[in-house]
Amino acid sequence: MGKGRVTQPPDDKQIQESDLHRRARKLHAELFPEEYDFVYDSKWEASERRRGVNPMSAEYIAASDERRAQLGFRPFVVDPGATNQDTLGWVIEKLRAGEEEELRAIMQGRDDGKAAAEAALKAQRSELETPEWQNQRIDEMLLSDAFLRHDEDRYDPEVVAFRVLGALFKMNPGDAGKEAFRVQIDRVLPDKTDAEYDELYRHALDKWTEVYGY
Numbered sequence: 001m002g003k004g005r006v007t008q009p010p011d012d013k014q015i016q017e018s019d020l021h022r023r024a025r026k027l028h029a030e031l032f033p034e035e036y037d038f039v040y041d042s043k044w045e046a047s048e049r050r051r052g053v054n055p056m057s058a059e060y061i062a063a064s065d066e067r068r069a070q071l072g073f074r075p076f077v078v079d080p081g082a083t084n085q086d087t088l089g090w091v092i093e094k095l096r097a098g099e100e101e102e103l104r105a106i107m108q109g110r111d112d113g114k115a116a117a118e119a120a121l122k123a124q125r126s127e128l129e130t131p132e133w134q135n136q137r138i139d140e141m142l143l144s145d146a147f148l149r150h151d152e153d154r155y156d157p158e159v160v161a162f163r164v165l166g167a168l169f170k171m172n173p174g175d176a177g178k179e180a181f182r183v184q185i186d187r188v189l190p191d192k193t194d195a196e197y198d199e200l201y202r203h204a205l206d207k208w209t210e211v212y213g214y
Contacts, residue, residue: 024092027103032087034064034076052079067110131183134171138184141167157189161200162207164188169208 029036037056038049045055054061065075073085094103141147142154147166152159164184172180181201186192189200 020092020095023100024088024095027095027100027107028088028091030107031071031091031103032068032076034060034068035084035087038078049078050080052077052082054078071106129171134184135187137171138164138167138188142188157192157200158203158207160189161185161204165201165204165208 034056038046041049041055048055056064061075068075068087071090073087073090076084091103094100141163142160147163148154148159154160154163161181165181168180168184178201181204182197185197185200192200
């Protein structure tokens with residue numbers, strides 16, 4: 001019987017190079033996420049990319065372009081025939097030069113900037129979205145057909161509860177909890193017991209999750 005080829009174990013240099021490329025790919029995905037968006041494409045989005053059309057929102061594209069420009073790179077082009085700059089190669093060379101901390105500092109700066117922007121938005125909302133403003137928005141919603149199906153009774157308590165929770169989600173997705181719901185439902189459907197309010201909240205939340213998936 002002939003002997004098969006003997007595979008030599010990787011030496012230290014090969015192991016180090018493999019580790020460097022592994023770290024580079026991880027850092028690259030965090031620094032240039034727009035180059036990995038295609039992984040989550042729907043069929044329609046994938047077809048748009050094949051046509052050279054970026055299916056992401058204009059705001060997302062603008063933010064990606066700005067991040068790339070800050071690092072000295074041109075905007076990313078989704079056209080399959082486009083020649084984009086070698087950002088992964090840039091990350092690899094940064095690691096070879098011992099500049100991993102610089103790359104991590106860039107990512108930390110982005111995280112800090114995002115957190116600051118979110119805090120500023122929250123502060124602005126707290127100033128503008130007073131209880132009176134929220135009450136008015138809820139009242140306007142109940143007079144409209146928002147979150148209302150054509151065969152539903154707009155005065156049915158379960159329908160009202162579902163719509164109130166929907167309005168709260170729309171006004172403040174990050175803080176539409178039970179306390180905010182209780183304030184509003186107590187106002188628009190007064191004189192109910194705590195158990196009745198709890199049941200309306202459970203029903204509204206279950207129904208909202210069923211219809212909208214969150």
